[in-house]
Amino acid sequence: MKMNVNVELDAGAKTFASGLLPDLIAALRRSRKGDLVAVISDDPAIGPELEAWCRFTRNSLVDTAIEEGRSRWVFRHGEAHETIAEDRPVGSRLWLYTNFDCNLSCDYCCVRSSPKAPRRALGIERVRRIATEAVELGVAEIFVTGGEPFMLPSIGEILAACAAAAPTTVLTNGMLFAGNRLRMLRALPRERVTLQISLDSPTPKRHDSHRGKGTWARAWNGIERARAEGFRVRLAATVSTDAEAEEFRSFLDAHHVSEENRVIRRIALRGSATQGIALAKSDLVPEVTITAEGVFWHPVGAEDNDLLVSREIFPLAESFAAVRRAFDREFEHQRRLAMIFNCA
Numbered sequence: 162m163k164m165n166v167n168v169e170l171d172a173g174a175k176t177f178a179s180g181l182l183p184d185l186i187a188a189l190r191r192s193r194k195g196d197l198v199a200v201i202s203d204d205p206a207i208g209p210e211l212e213a214w215c216r217f218t219r220n221s222l223v224d225t226a227i228e229e230g231r232s233r234w235v236f237r238h239g240e241a242h243e244t245i246a247e248d249r250p251v252g253s254r255l256w257l258y259t260n261f262d263c264n265l266s267c268d269y270c271c272v273r274s275s276p277k278a279p280r281r282a283l284g285i286e287r288v289r290r291i292a293t294e295a296v297e298l299g300v301a302e303i304f305v306t307g308g309e310p311f312m313l314p315s316i317g318e319i320l321a322a323c324a325a326a327a328p329t330t331v332l333t334n335g336m337l338f339a340g341n342r343l344r345m346l347r348a349l350p351r352e353r354v355t356l357q358i359s360l361d362s363p364t365p366k367r368h369d370s371h372r373g374k375g376t377w378a379r380a381w382n383g384i385e386r387a388r389a390e391g392f393r394v395r396l397a398a399t400v401s402t403d404a405e406a407e408e409f410r411s412f413l414d415a416h417h418v419s420e421e422n423r424v425i426r427r428i429a430l431r432g433s434a435t436q437g438i439a440l441a442k443s444d445l446v447p448e449v450t451i452t453a454e455g456v457f458w459h460p461v462g463a464e465d466n467d468l469l470v471s472r473e474i475f476p477l478a479e480s481f482a483a484v485r486r487a488f489d490r491e492f493e494h495q496r497r498l499a500m501i502f503n504c505a
């Protein structure tokens with residue numbers, strides 16, 4: 162899907178040797194910090210130089226695509242408004258995307274999940290092998306996400322296998338805790354499994370506008386059901402502005418939800434989202450993420466080529482090593498830039 166931008170620069174056949182640089186500077190002057198600028202070119206060969214220019218100028222490259230036979234790069238003017246950087250070792254967290262299909266089709270879903278999205282299942286056998294190898298690699302936490310993981314008949318086995326390896330959090334919209342699924346949930350060890358349930362606003366209006374009519378009430382029921390079953394519940398809100406974040410914080414305070422049981426994050430401009438924070442690889446500290454398609458840099462772009470690290474999942478140690486090598490390369494770029502711009 163074509164990424165919406167604030168400024169478009171049709172570079173024709175220009176290269177850095179024939180006048181592209183002044184055009185880029187002019188495009189920056191026409192935009193504000195945080196805006197997205199697209200460069201469209203007949204010449205795909207300018208890609209590596211454009212990427213280097215983005216690094217040097219700290220305007221992160223956030224998308225690359227071919228469109229009607231022409232190349233289109235999108236970079237963000239300036240550094241991210243907000244990064245998702247966390248201070249934890251690469252490989253301490255492991256993310257598993259179990260299926261990709263979902264009972265909802267939220268308008269900002271970062272991996273385009275929906276009832277129509279084809280199931281791309283990791284499968285219980287692969288999950289068992291991942292869990293076994295994760296123990297040897299010292300993974301401290303496993304995060305299981307879907308689409309909606311509770312769409313899977315095998316989710317009970319998947320979560321049990323993960324929980325046996327490390328404390329496990331399952332991300333869910335909380336709407337499917339009934340019947341067999343509730344029985345599966347009841348069989349899980351409370352001390353090893355946390356439910357992270359999405360709730361975007363204190364009242365239904367905004368949550369339902371992104372996720373569908375009636376979803377806030379059903380999510381709230383799911384939260385109460387999970388708590389009644391004795392699970393630790395973490396509430397996760399996806400918001401557009403600081404004001405929305407603050408409003409949700411007050412709501413959580415009023416409901417005595419502790420800091421460790423809350424996550425408030427901004428919409429990322431990935432997947433189905435048409436607005437949000439444009440995040441490049443260099444904005445994200447890697448958290449190894451495994452899907453049926455391979456190993457990715459971070460869960461926020463688990464189907465995006467710019468964040469794909471390897472198509473091979475096993476051995477897991479090699480996947481982890483590939484992510485660390487990619488991180489080292491990224492770090493080395495930053496270090497070189499720091500040296501080049503070290504003026505005194």
Ligand code: SF4
Pocket residue numbers: 263264265266267269270271272273274275307308309334
């Ligand atoms: S954001 Fe979550 S609940 Fe919404 S479509 Fe995506 S996976 Fe489903």
